[in-house]
Amino acid sequence: MKTLDKKSLDKLIQSLKNEGYVTIGPLQKNGAIVFEEINGVKDLPAGYTDEQAAGKYRLNKTDSNLLFSYNVGPQSWKKFLFPTRLKLWSAQKNGKGFDIKHNGEAHKKFAFIGVRSCELSAILIQDKVFMNGSYTDSHYKAIRDNIFIVAVNCTKAGATCFCASMNTGPKALNGFDIAITEVSAGKEHYFTAEDGSAKGKKLLMALEIPAASPDQKKTAEEAVKAASEKMGRKLNTQGIREMLYKNFDHPVWEETAAKCLSCANCTLVCPTCFCSNVEDVTDLTGNHTERWREWDSCFNLEYSKVAGGNFRTSVKARYRQWMTHKLASWEEQFGTLGCVGCGRCITWCPVGLDITKQAADIRAAQRV
Ligand code: SF4
Ligand code: SF4
Incomplete structure (x- = not known):
């Protein structure tokens, strides 16, 4: 050294x-x-x-x-x-x-x-x-x-x-x-x-x-x-995947959705979020076209729009999807949780929603 x-x-x-x-x-x-x-x-x-x-x-x-x-x-x-x-x-x-x-x-x-x-x-x-x-x-x-x-x-x-x-x-x-x-x-x-x-x-x-x-x-x-x-927050990850899967209908999701603006700030500041959308832009003459990729978010309503309808129309479904992906299904996809504890989504949420609090509230009153 x-x-x-x-x-x-x-x-x-x-x-x-x-x-x-x-x-x-x-x-x-x-x-x-x-x-x-x-x-x-x-x-x-x-x-x-x-x-x-x-x-x-x-x-x-x-x-x-x-x-x-x-x-x-x-x-x-x-x-x-x-x-x-x-x-x-x-x-x-x-x-x-x-x-x-x-x-x-x-x-x-x-x-x-x-x-x-x-x-x-x-x-x-x-x-x-x-x-x-x-x-x-x-x-x-x-x-x-x-x-x-x-x-x-x-x-x-x-x-x-x-x-x-x-x-x-x-x-x-x-x-x-x-x-x-x-x-x-x-x-x-x-x-x-x-x-x-x-x-x-x-x-x-x-x-x-x-x-x-x-x-x-x-x-x-x-x-x-x-x-x-002296870390400001804690998250108990013990059995968190099973806990989230088993508490799909926990009242915390409804309470959180009542506050969440679905603004997508949490996903934009998150260093691990990776979703994107692809857009084609053509000029008025039709002679030139470009394909662009840009950040997208699972909090956007259009994100879950597919042929035949939208499978996540409520804010409750979108918040639950985001948090369950970060702390549960990400592990199945990539062998690790999708959250590194940087705290950005807490700081930059305009209504101060806190992923560590939602997880603790679910753990404190588990449904199953
Ligand atoms: S930043 Fe907060 S209000 Fe905006 S979508 Fe995320 S949790 Fe909801
Ligand atoms: S605390 Fe976790 S979910 Fe929130 S922004 Fe950081 S890595 Fe993303």
Whole structure:
């Protein structure tokens, strides 16, 4: 394990740029932490911290010099791997036929700086969806194969986070190239850094930085452990699949549906949700047409419209489907639950609905 100061962290970012990576990291923008291109440590949101609760998000500026003292914001890394809107192909009339052009955009090499442990797990979950044998999404794979990940272990627990319950955090265990922990102890401010891949190891070696001392390692480990103990939410996953299947008619679904706006915010902010719709757009001359893929949500009424009718017309059916998929049937499809406990769906639900509360309410008064 190595130790970095701000200067060497900046050097790490510059090295990634020199290797041709577009460096993406957290930025403070419009009152939230978002992910965009960064040019160095100077762009990171120093001193910002967030306040989160069900249906509430506030960013506050403090005098602290910490660069990663906030939890996850409204965006996740899926916006780079699975863009909100993507042109799949276009067709241009040529005489009596059409010239078809498939989306052949040159894929960028991204370095993600500041990926939290829950988000690493979300990327690993989306890999199962988008790189599933013969059903591989070529756009996703082209980007995924070239990503460099600098993870940041959380030393502050968010009020809506429950990664500890889902075994997805707050410490990054795999899926990264380098993982850092930010430590502020007295006048000291440093990062411990461990490699998780050969690429990460090579980059850390090239920085010529010192090894972390046993004290530095211990302080970093204790800070992450403290975050785990102070986690804002919990979700008991014991037998959750059977519990949800057996409580299909539980009154919780009706009570929740009475509040839910079916706005789809929860699915848009969720780092594991992957549904999309495909739309064809033709210009007025009829000479040019394009096929686009865009994010969709199981909360949209049209989502469940098929030939012969709609099989989920009520909000109750749509909320129940979303939550049961995340915490039950996802496991049958992909061998893991579809929730990593990031808490975004709780924070960004305009009416403050809370997946951990619905699950606890069902468990407290099980019907069977
Ligand atoms: S649970 Fe909340 S965020 Fe999700 S659709 Fe309902 S109101 Fe919108
Ligand atoms: S369901 Fe909610 S808490 Fe779970 S991964 Fe999605 S947004 Fe995060």
